[in-house]
Amino acid sequence: MNAVVATLFAADEPIDPSRSTHWLFPVRAELLFGSIASILVFAVLFKFGWPLFQKALTDRTERIQSAMDESETKLAEAQTEAAEIRSAAGDIDAERQRLFTEADAEAESILRDGRVRLDEEIAELRAAAESDIALIGSRASGEIRSEISMLSRRAVDRALTGQALDDATQQELIESFISKVGAS
Amino acid sequence: MSDARVQGYAKALFEVARAEGTLDEVEDELFRFARSYESSDELRTALSDEGIPAAKRQAIIEDLLGGKATPTTTQLVSMVVGSGRARELPAIIDKLVARASSSKNLAVAEVRSAVPLTDDQQARLKAALANATGSEVNLKIVVDPSVIGGLVATVGDTVIDGSVRTRVDQLKSRL
Numbered sequence: 001m002n003a004v005v006a007t008l009f010a011a012d013e014p015i016d017p018s019r020s021t022h023w024l025f026p027v028r029a030e031l032l033f034g035s036i037a038s039i040l041v042f043a044v045l046f047k048f049g050w051p052l053f054q055k056a057l058t059d060r061t062e063r064i065q066s067a068m069d070e071s072e073t074k075l076a077e078a079q080t081e082a083a084e085i086r087s088a089a090g091d092i093d094a095e096r097q098r099l100f101t102e103a104d105a106e107a108e109s110i111l112r113d114g115r116v117r118l119d120e121e122i123a124e125l126r127a128a129a130e131s132d133i134a135l136i137g138s139r140a141s142g143e144i145r146s147e148i149s150m151l152s153r154r155a156v157d158r159a160l161t162g163q164a165l166d167d168a169t170q171q172e173l174i175e176s177f178i179s180k181v182g183a184s
Numbered sequence: 185m186s187d188a189r190v191q192g193y194a195k196a197l198f199e200v201a202r203a204e205g206t207l208d209e210v211e212d213e214l215f216r217f218a219r220s221y222e223s224s225d226e227l228r229t230a231l232s233d234e235g236i237p238a239a240k241r242q243a244i245i246e247d248l249l250g251g252k253a254t255p256t257t258t259q260l261v262s263m264v265v266g267s268g269r270a271r272e273l274p275a276i277i278d279k280l281v282a283r284a285s286s287s288k289n290l291a292v293a294e295v296r297s298a299v300p301l302t303d304d305q306q307a308r309l310k311a312a313l314a315n316a317t318g319s320e321v322n323l324k325i326v327v328d329p330s331v332i333g334g335l336v337a338t339v340g341d342t343v344i345d346g347s348v349r350t351r352v353d354q355l356k357s358r359l
Contacts, residue, residue, distance in 0.1 A: 149359045153356050165332065167299070
């Protein structure tokens, strides 16, 4: 704004050759020397500074790359380790599952064997009990039968001893015998 | 005693009785005496005891049969006992009875009864047994109280048992 104002108001002032009339560019000599100086500076900077800069950039790139490589390596290692851990965890789970399965199978087997043995023992005990009951029953029945038989025989003997059949009965028996033999 | 000797005695007794003309009577008396001998332990002991002199054993026979049986019967039994064959007396007499029956084409039918049978009953029983066996029989009645009641007839190997004793035994066996 000040420059524009200054330009507007300076139109009427005399021109100074040591001073540029352009609001932006300097006078030619200044521009020339300034450009050369700048080129020299840039050349020096390119000659000596660029390699340093490039080296620093390369080093930094290498460091970054190295860091990235290291990171990748560590990442890979971490992933490997994680895989191993997961594998180990998986193995542990599998082992645990296997152990559980084996334990379940063994428990089931023991339970099954136990039930079988229990059933067998129950069957044996039941058979023995039934045998004992049958034996006792048979013995008791035999004793009772023997006792009844003995008492019956005694009763028969007692009923017949000293008691001859009467004559009518004797004759009836004889006649019956003769009739049956004669009819045969 | 051998069977031949028993047969020999039986034949001798048979011939004597037949010669005397009292075969039927002697045979019957001997049969009854044999059954009495079998049923009496005392009689068997007395007649078969070798320690008792033969004369004394024959005297027992005289006491038992004298006046109750024919002289022939008494003498035949006395002869057998005097010969020391009292133990074989039942066998000898059975052979004699069998021989006598055979000579008349009769089968010996031994009938045991608890009570004596009347003549009519004997006749009807004889006819019944003849009908049952198919041959005429020489009926021999043995009074045996152990029969209790009814009759047991034995003709050869055939036994017809209608005795109370057998029924009682069967009942006791079932009991």
